[in-house]
Amino acid sequence: MRSVPGHGRAAPGVRNHPVKPEPVSKALCPAPMRPALALKPAYATHGPKFLKCFRFPMSQVVTRFAPSPTGYLHIGGARTALFSWAYAKSKGGKMLLRIEDTDRERSTEAAVTALIEGLTWLGLDWEGEPISQFARAARHAEVAHELVKMGHAYYCYCSPQELEQMREEARAAGKPPRYNGYWRDRDASEAPAEIKPVIRIKAPLEGEIVVRDHVQGEVVFKTENLDDFIILRSDGTPTYMHAVVVDDHDMGVTHIIRGDDHLTNAARQIIIYNAMGWTVPEMAHIPLIHGPDGAKLSKRHGALGVEAYRQMGYLPAALRNYLARLGWSHGDDEFFSTEQMVEWFSLEALNKGAARFDFVKLENINGHYIREADPAYLYEVMVETAREVGRDEDAKGLVANQNTVLAALPELQPRAKTVLELIDLAQFIYALRPIQPDEKAAALLTDEARTVLRSVADTLGGLADWSVPSIDAAMRALAEEQGLKLGKLAQPLRAALTGRTVSPGIFEVMVLIGREESLARLSDQTAA
DSSP states (O other): BOOOOOBBBTTTBBOOOOOOOOOOOOOOSSSSSOOEEEEHHHSSSHHHHTTTTOOOOOOOEEEEEEEOSOOOOHHHHHHHHHHHHHHHHHTTTTEEEEEOHHHHHHHHHHHHHHHHHHHHHHTTOOSSSEEEEEGGGHHHHHHHHHHHHHSEEEOOOOOOHHHHHHHHHHHHTTSOOOOOOOSSSOOOOGTTOOOOOOOEOOSSSSSSEHHHHTTTTEEEEEGGGOOOOOEETTTOOOOOHHHHHHHHHHOOEEEEEEGGHHHHHHHHHHHHHHHHTTOOOOOEEEOOOOOTSSBBTTTTTTOOOOHHHHTTOOOHHHHHHHHHHOOOOOOTOOOOHHHHHHHOOOOGBBBBSOOOOOOOOHHHHHHHHHHHHHHHHHHHHHHHHHHTTTTTHHHHHHTTTTTHHHHHHHGGGGOOSSSSHHHHHHHHHHHHSSOOOOOHHHHHOHHHHHHHHHHHHHHHHHHHHOOOHHHHHHHHHHHHHTOOOOHHHHHHHHHHHHHHOOOOOHHHHHHHHHHHHHHHHHHHHHHH
């Protein structure tokens, strides 16, 4: 782990990015330039003259996922990472991981670990080591001061009181409360000695800034609505707006995929890109995920961390499939492998409308993947999940009865939509006697049913061949003898042997747990 002198250590598990900064150029329209964001010679915007300034380079696609380590990897961030990963893979490129850990008070080691573990569990890999934004603070400051030397930024010595006065005067005039450019062209000799200056970018005074976005289309921002925002604070630390641009440039990012709440940021970031003469990445600003009611997704809708979905029993492949459908589509395909997603993925297929999170659809997709999964894989997931959620007795039972659980899984898989449901369904294998029936199962164990079960126990005790066909034939014969439908016999039998009303075929259950255990469980219930 390395750190930048004078700026502390990188976040735990994150390294400073070993990139060689590109030499600074004063050109405002270098070639080649990508078409996502555009400024014409006087900083402002678009049109035929400007379009002649850029070409479409043939280079490797580089995307990035840049979360802040202030909590878990939430579901919206996971989708952004998935889209960034899929696009890079589809183009034979790479995705980089940058931890935006400049907020030292909120950034934690636990959050960094949760982010990395969440991405790993989802099956999303990245090129190289995670990059610490905080560790690159010296580079951010270097670029800010270079912008001052180039005449595209300046030192601002306004006090907090002066800034508040500016805001009040703007409000009184019916204007947005913002900085008025007081120090933009003022001589530094007038600077008060007691004020440590910030560095502000010189925003264009007229014209437009155009964001040519793969999802939102062409979005135009009037430069008159943008102020000279701060890029370096008085303590020498960079603002988010500035650090992001410098990092994306130095990392060689060619495509930025992020939430559309960053669309306004894009307009400001173009000012820095063009002031430095840097190529602007292509951009795709995706709508945020909404809840079923159309409101912005929150915890009450299911805006949980990825680890919560793992603990609820969702498979990573299923979550990838579901998240992909939240804002991207390939015709009417509902289920597709990750390989198919990578093959089909394109920025043009991203939807402009907000997607709605739906747990029912997620469960249905998860059920599909559980049905299709290899039993050996599911068994491992069941054990890991039981341990993670604190179901120690289930974990012990699964481990002690591995072969039986594996044999039962093909019968259990069609009946479950989550791994937790699979564990519940498998409990009959290792349940301790006497079996404690759940409420529905207990309702089936009436006095009349117990009388029938005594006859069942007598019949089963005399069987020489303990197999499904033999048990099936014996039970059918007994049902006919007693004038009962087979279901009237099988239902209380299932309740007595498993404690539930849902299980694999009850004759299969009896073979799985064996003759001795089956007869012992029947004895417990008929004696009750």
